[in-house]
Amino acid sequence: MTERSVRWGILATGGIAAAFTADLVAASRSGSAAGPDAEVVAVASRSQESADAFAERFGIPRAYGDWNALAEDGDVDVVYVATPHSAHRVAAGLCLEAGRNVLCEKAFTLNAREAGELVALAKARGSFLMEAMWMYCNPLIRRLKALVDDGAIGEVRHVQADFGLAGHLLPEARNGTLPPSHRLRDPAQGGGALLDLGVYPVSFAQLLLGEPSDVTARSMLSAEGVDLQTGALLSWDGGALASLHCSIVGGTATAASVTGSGGRIDIPHGFFFPDRFVLHRDGREPEEFTADPADGPRNSLRHEAAEVMRALRAGETESPLVPLDGTLAVMRTLDAIRDRVGVRYPGEAPEADRAPELTPV
16 A cells, blocks of 8 residues: 555545545645545445436545445545444444545544444454544644643643534524434434534643543533533542533533643634634743645544544554544543533443443443
C-alpha cells in the first residue's frame, strides 16, 4: 500500500458520507498533503438506486445495493462506515469479518459492549479500526492538547463544553418539531442528543483528562424515551471536573473552555472544529492561536482521512491520535450517562451490565 493509492469504499450515502467523500476527492485531486493518493473505488447502500446516484455524483466506478458486496470487494483497502450509529456494529462488523480496514463514524456504536466487540474483531483479524472522531485529528485541537500536556495552564481543574442545535429549525421538522420517526428521536436508531452531539463534549473532556471516575447526569426526555437535552458532570479522582451539555431543542454556542491551576484556554465557538482559541496564562497577556489556511476549511474531514492513510501505510492497526482504548472509554462514559438518565435502546442488556467500571451515583 505504500507504493499505490489507498482505495476507499464508502458504506452509506447520507449527508456525512457525501461530505467525507467530497473532501477526500477534493484533497486527492489537489495533491494536498492532507489527502495524497486517495481513490474512492466503491460505494454501498441498502438501495441500488441510492448507491448508483452517489456513484454518479462523485465519479465512483462501482456501486452496490447491499453492504456485503462492498465488504467482500477485495480491491477496497479501507471502508468508511457512515450509517446511523445504530447500524455501526453490523456494518463495521461485516467489513472487519471480510478483512477490510474500517473508519467508523461516531458515536462509534450504541454502547460499550458493541464497541468492544468491534475492537476484538479488528484485533483478531489484524485489521485497522478507527473511530471517525475528526476533532482529534484537527490541527488546532492537536495544538491545544499539546499546550495542555506541556503544562501551559498548569494542572487541569475544569473542562466545559456544549453542543446543541435547534431541531425545530431542521428541514425535516414538521410544525416546529422533529417527527418521532426522525433518527434523532427514534430509539431504534439510537436517537437523542447524547450519541449524536454529546459524544463531542465527552470526547473533548476525555481527550484532556482521560476516563472519569464518576458521572452525574440529568436529561429532558422525549415521549419516545430518548434525551432531548442532557447535562452531565464528570469527575476525576484528582479533583478535576467537566461540565458538559448537549441538546436537540436549542442551539448553543458550541463553546468550550479548559481551566487549569495556572490559566485557561477558551474556544469561543465550534470547539470541535475551531478556527481559533485563546490562551490565558496567569500574569501574561492573552495569546490567540488561529488555524493555518493551508489546512483547508475548518469543517474539512480530510485530516481524519489523512491519518487513516498514514496509519495504513505505516502498517499500524490503530491510530495514536484516536486510540481504540480512548474510544472504548468514551463509550463507557456515554453508557454511564444514559444509565443515570434512564435512556435505553431496544435490545440492550440491563443498565447494570453496561457500565461496570463507573461508580453509580
